[in-house]
Amino acid sequence: MTGTIDPVTDADLDAYVDDQLDVSRRIEVEAFLSARPEAAARVMSDLRMRDELRVALAGSGGMARPTTTDAARRLERGLARGRIFGVLQRAAAVAAFVAAGWLANGIVGPMSVTRVVASPQPPAYVDEAVRAHRTTLVRESMSSQAEAPNYNAGEIRAATAIVMPSLPNDWKVRDVQVYPSRFGPSVEMAVETKEMGLVSLFAIRPGTFDVVKPTVAPSGDISSAYFQIGEVAYAVVAQGEVRDLDRAAETLARTLY
Known part of the structure; x- marks a missing residue:
C-alpha cells in the first residue's frame, strides 16, 4: 500500500473526531494513527469525551438540565487545557456543582434567573x-x-x-x-x-x-x-x-x- 500523499494535520484529526471526513480520508488518518501511539491515544480520548458530551447534552428526553449542560461544557473546555489531570478535574467540578445545586435548592428553593444573567x-x-x-x-x-x-x-x-x-x-x-x-x-x-x-x-x-x-x-x-x-x-x-x-x-x- 502506498504512503499517504496528503499529510495528516491537526485539522484532519479534529475532523476525524467530529465525523467530518469521507471514508478514504478516514482510512488515511487511521493509518497515520496506527504508527503513532501517542497521537492515537489522544484521539481516542477526544472521541470518548465527545461521546460523553453528546450524552450529557442529550439529557432526559432530549433536553439537558442546566446542571448537566454546565458540566458538559466544563468537560468540553477540558480538551483545550490539557489532559494530564482532565478526568479528575472534570469529576471534581461536576460533583461540586451538583452538590452545591442540591444544597441551594434545599435551603432556598428553586433559583430563578434574572433577565440580566439570561441575556x-x-x-x-x-x-x-x-x-x-x-x-x-x-x-x-x-x-x-x-x-x-x-x-x-x-x-x-x-x-x-x-x-x-x-x-x-x-x-x-x-x-x-x-x-x-x-x-x-x-x-x-x-x-x-x-x-x-x-x-x-x-x-x-x-x-x-x-x-x-x-x-x-x-x-x-x-x-x-x-x-x-x-x-x-x-x-x-x-x-x-x-x-x-x-x-x-x-x-x-x-x-x-
Whole structure:
C-alpha cells in the first residue's frame, strides 16, 4: 500500500473526531494513527469525551438540565487545557456543582434567573458576522461585483479548517466569500431562503473551544443567531426583524453532530 500523499494535520484529526471526513480520508488518518501511539491515544480520548458530551447534552428526553449542560461544557473546555489531570478535574467540578445545586435548592428553593444573567452580551465574532453581512449587502447592490455561488465545503475546510454545516434543501447559495477578521479567515455565505429571504451564514474559528447552543443576539436593523461547536463558531444573520433565525440556527447546528 502506498504512503499517504496528503499529510495528516491537526485539522484532519479534529475532523476525524467530529465525523467530518469521507471514508478514504478516514482510512488515511487511521493509518497515520496506527504508527503513532501517542497521537492515537489522544484521539481516542477526544472521541470518548465527545461521546460523553453528546450524552450529557442529550439529557432526559432530549433536553439537558442546566446542571448537566454546565458540566458538559466544563468537560468540553477540558480538551483545550490539557489532559494530564482532565478526568479528575472534570469529576471534581461536576460533583461540586451538583452538590452545591442540591444544597441551594434545599435551603432556598428553586433559583430563578434574572433577565440580566439570561441575556449576556454576544461574543465578539457576532460583530464580525454583522460586518461581513453588511459587506455582502454592499456587494449585492453593485453590478460589477460578480457573485461566486460555487460552494465546495471540502475546499473550505482544507483552506481554513472550518467545517461548514449542511444546508436545508430549499436554501440556494448565491455567493461565498472568505474574509479576513481579527480571528483569522472567516467564511461568509449569502443564501436565498424561502421563509427569511436573503440571509448570511457566517463561520469563524474564534480561538476558543466551547459548546454554545443557538442564541438570538439583540437585534436592531440586523438580526442574528449564533452558536459554537468545538473550535468553530457560526452566525445566521439577516437584515431587519427576522423571525425563526434561532430555529434556522438549530437546524444547521444539528447537522454538525
